[in-house]
Structure formats: structure tokens, C-alpha cells
Amino acid sequence: MWAISAVRSPEVVRVYSRDERNRKAFAVKVHDRLGIRAEPVATAASAVRGADIVVMATRSTAPVIDPADVAPGAHVTTVGPKGSTTHELPPTLLEAAGVVACDSPPQAAAMPDFVTDPAGVVSLGDIVIGAHPGREDAKQITVYCSVGLAGSEVLLAGRLLGEGAGGGA
Structure with a gap:
């Protein structure tokens, strides 16, 4: 949420966790620290339906x-498991996405059981510099699969921002 709120201005965040205490605590933290209305919700479906941005960070x-x-046009980020038999994100969503990007396509290709064909995954860096097109239609679903050093990046950002080891997330 901290990274998203740096580049977007969400009106409301719907928070789902299987643990009711965790979802409530995170919603309070988002509201208190970012000033964004955050609502804990009882199901993953109620968190996802109609959302422009979906972030999945589970161990599932x-x-x-x-x-x-x-929703058509949504962006989905997945930071949890991405193996062919162990994945938080349904492979059919990757198949339906207009763009599937990651931080390191070579690292995805080196994974023995990456959830989708790594040949179809583009570098986020290439999209950013214009070497590869991003979304080409407002209704395309885009997916970002974090496979590189995401945890290290959060740790480094937190330290740089002076918020301790967890970046305040």
C-alpha cells in the first residue's frame, strides 16, 4: 500500500486475510499511516470484485x-508462491492477461516449475523504458509476478525511509 499510494490515490482499500485480526489490523494501519479509507472484508472475492488494483501477498x-x-482492466500483483503446483494466483488468470511481467524473466525461466511459460513473461524494466508495450487496451488485465528481490527491496526501502526493517507495511 505504501508503494501504491506513492503513485496512485486510492479512495478505498479492501483488505482480506483469512485471519480476521490481521485484516482488521492492516486496515487500521493503512488508514492511520496513509490516511486512506481501508475496509476489512470477509472474503477474497469481496476484496477483488471491481478493484482496479489487486495485490496478493500470501503463503497460499x-x-x-x-x-x-x-475486473476487466485490473492490474494484479502477486508476490506469493508461483510454482506450477503451488501458486496463490490461478494460472487461468495468467493465460487471460494481456500482459504478464516480472522483475527478472531469466530468474522466472530458471525456476523449475514457474506457474506459466516464462517465454511469455516480459521484463517490467522493458515496459518502463518503452522497449516492450504495456497494456494496449483499457480492458486488458495485467499481471506482475514478483520473482526477484522483492523482499530485499522492501527491506532496503524501509531502511532508506527510516521506517525500520519492514518498511512500515
């Missing part, structure tokens, strides 16, 4: 959302 080895709940 099974899909936690239904692709039918992802």
Missing part, C-alpha cells in the same frame, strides 16, 4: 481468488 499454495472476480 492454492489459488485464493477466482479469475471471474477480476
Whole structure:
């Protein structure tokens, strides 16, 4: 949420966790620290339906959302498991996405069981510098699969921002 709020101005954040205490605590933290209305919700579907941006950060080895709940034009980020048999994101969502990007396509290709064909995954850096097109239609779903040093980046950003080891997230 901290990174998203640096580049976007969400009106409301819907927070889902299987643990009711965790979802409530995170919603309070988002509201208190970022000033964004945050609502804990009882199901993953209610968090995802109609959302422009969906961030999945779980340890789940099974899909936690239904692709039918992802709105046309939504962007989905997944930071949890991305193995062919253990993944938080349904592979059918990756197949339906207009763009699937990651921080390191070579690292995705080196994974013995990456959830999708790494040949179809583009570098986020290439999209940013214009070497590869990003979304070409407002209704395309885009997916970002974090496979590189995301945890290290959060740690480094937190330290740089003076917010301790966890970056305040």
C-alpha cells in the first residue's frame, strides 16, 4: 500500500486475510499511516470484485481468488508462491492477461516449475523504458509476478525511509 499510494490515490482499500485480526489490523494501519479509507472484508472475492488494483501477498499454495472476480482492466500483483503446483494466483488468470511481467524473466525461466511459460513473461524494466508495450487496451488485465528481490527491496526501502526493517507495511 505504501508503494501504491506513492503513485496512485486510492479512495478505498479492501483488505482480506483469512485471519480476521490481521485484516482488521492492516486496515487500521493503512488508514492511520496513509490516511486512506481501508475496509476489512470477509472474503477474497469481496476484496477483488471491481478493484482496479489487486495485490496478493500470501503463503497460499492454492489459488485464493477466482479469475471471474477480476475486473476487466485490473492490474494484479502477486508476490506469493508461483510454482506450477503451488501458486496463490490461478494460472487461468495468467493465460487471460494481456500482459504478464516480472522483475527478472531469466530468474522466472530458471525456476523449475514457474506457474506459466516464462517465454511469455516480459521484463517490467522493458515496459518502463518503452522497449516492450504495456497494456494496449483499457480492458486488458495485467499481471506482475514478483520473482526477484522483492523482499530485499522492501527491506532496503524501509531502511532508506527510516521506517525500520519492514518498511512500515
